[in-house]
Amino acid sequence: AFPEIAALAAIKQTKKPRHKDIFEHTMKVVDAVAEAGGSLHTRIAALLHDVGKPATRRYDSKLGWTFHGHEVVGERIVKQLGLRWRLSSASTGKVAKLVRLHMRPINLSDEGVTDSAVRRLSVQAGEDIDELIILCRADVTSSDPRRVKRYLANFEKVVEHLKDVEEKDELRAFQSPVRGDVIMAETGLEPGPLVGKLKKMIEEAILEGTIPNEYDAALAYLRKIKDSVLADDTHSAENKNA
Template identity: 50%
Template sequence: MNFKEQLINYPILEIVARASAELGVEAYIIGGFVRDLILKRPSKDIDIVSIGSGIALAELVAQQLGPDVHVSIFKTFGTAQIRQGDLEVEFVGARRESYSPDSRKPAVEDGTLQDDQNRRDFTINAMGISLSRKNFGDLVDPFEGIRDLRKKIIRTPLEPGITFSDDPLRMMRAIRFASQLNFDIEPDTFDAIISMKDRISIVSMERISDELNKIILSPTPSYGFKLLFHAGLLHIIFPEMIELLGVETIDGKGHKDNFYHTLQVLDNVSQNTDDLWLRWAAILHDIAKPATKRFDKKAGWTFHNHEEIGARMVPVIFRRMKLPQNEKMRFVKKLVRLHLRPIVLSKEEITDSAMRRLLVEAGEDIEALMKLCRADITSKNPDKVKRFLHNFDIVEQKLKDLEERDKLRSFQPVITGEIIIETFGLKPSREVGIMKEIIREAILEGIIPNEYQPAYDFMVEEGKKMGLSVQ
């Protein structure tokens, strides 16, 4: 099979071919770019393997591309990188690897193309395309990767136990590719993941979370999570999620399986957003239900305050999983804390006061919160889902109308602590805090508008009740 016609769309590859001929070395495109070329998926990363020095080849290619092209050289790894437009081209010499049992870092030595393909993780990533003049564009596929692409199979090129023992992160990568491509994992390969799952402990949490995030961003992320669960990996890397699994029944009353409910919410929200952190909010929205589960003979199963306790769990989970501790974490924490509020509003008669409070607390994240809440409707009763979604339409319209009128997203009371101190001749004190809260509540309740003169007059009257006088 030859891909010469497709390679014409990438002029840099002709330059690589010319440079490799000048150096007298063979060069091949290998890995993900070949896979995506066959699948007709866009790809901006091109890996070039040289049967010789990858750095020397990169330097000559850069020279032929022109004086403005920069080569990034990583001598420790024997690799070099060139960026051209939106393409990132990485060069490496063909190599053979061997691993010690307690490390993912291999001992590396020069090798042949076959050695290089043997060390690849999966057959679909071990295919190469020749850039030599004599057979430019020819596919080199020793492990029948193209057959596995057609069958939609993830399979290791060598015995899977060896592949996963050498680099346990490949277990996560197998599930990630299956989830991204909607492929099956070949049975022997999946059995090896199950038997080797404990080897994941030698992999850094940063690398694990990077693969997990890619699973979360796949089109139907629940598929990847189910594979992680059945392989036993989820129990090791995300035990809090396993706690959600199962249904308990007392006096004939059972609750929903919160593990599978969470996966449904994740899939639902993924239909409407590629935002990784909104998807994380879907994963964590009920994370505290196991800790708050109680049975009451009258009320049945309850999960009181699970949203607040769940919000407090977010930074702990993010810290353990080496996820960011910045505004992204705070966004997830906020949505977990607020995820029940719009649902409650959709069930009750909506007051402007309750709507104002929701707008103030959600701020700029109100649309994301509403997406999460819509995704949280997972009843098997289609009439119930339809009714809830209709009520949500009403809530969203009222929120929109109220926001247009009161501009509450960046809400700050017009009367500040400094104005209170100056008006009543106070020092920073408890009284100032009490007055600020009184004014804030009056604005949110609609007693006064968030305008200076009405708020000032209200402050003066409330001050009299507190025994304060205008200075």
């Protein structure tokens, strides 16, 4: 009934250093999420968060066992399971998103926690950011208590930075303060991809911290960039027709 879970338990380790037992780790994460009061979607995500590991497992003579991209493969598997289990598209989407993002907070702690990085994480997770935090915290397991303590300390720094940026920017359910109708009125454009491109550029500027997440600042930025964007589009169209 659950071959994807059985595959975690079936992994054989023939080379050292050995990685943690993925099935045993998964069960610990499920228990920890339940104890933390995670939602049903988060509990399912805990069960499935590492289902991409069997397909991505590789041995590197320098690094040992690696599972690069297992979260992306896991997201695809979750979407397939959603159809098989007859989950609603909304439920499947939530679980798939949690699986896809479950490595991001820990990776951020390694890469360096910048405002723009946590803004992107907040936007990607949206209303599920709190559930993602529960899942990621539960995912920190090891037989070495010192290692757990170190990972959790780094993770909590990301969480604190995330809260600070969210409070400052109010980024939950983020989208450009300047909507498509305003962009069309300012540029004379008809509905189409160029309107979406301008809207996306405004959102990127906010995420990068170039402008604040405020209507007036976003409108001023639109007026600043619109002529060059429209000119580039016209130039591209002329080249295609030449």
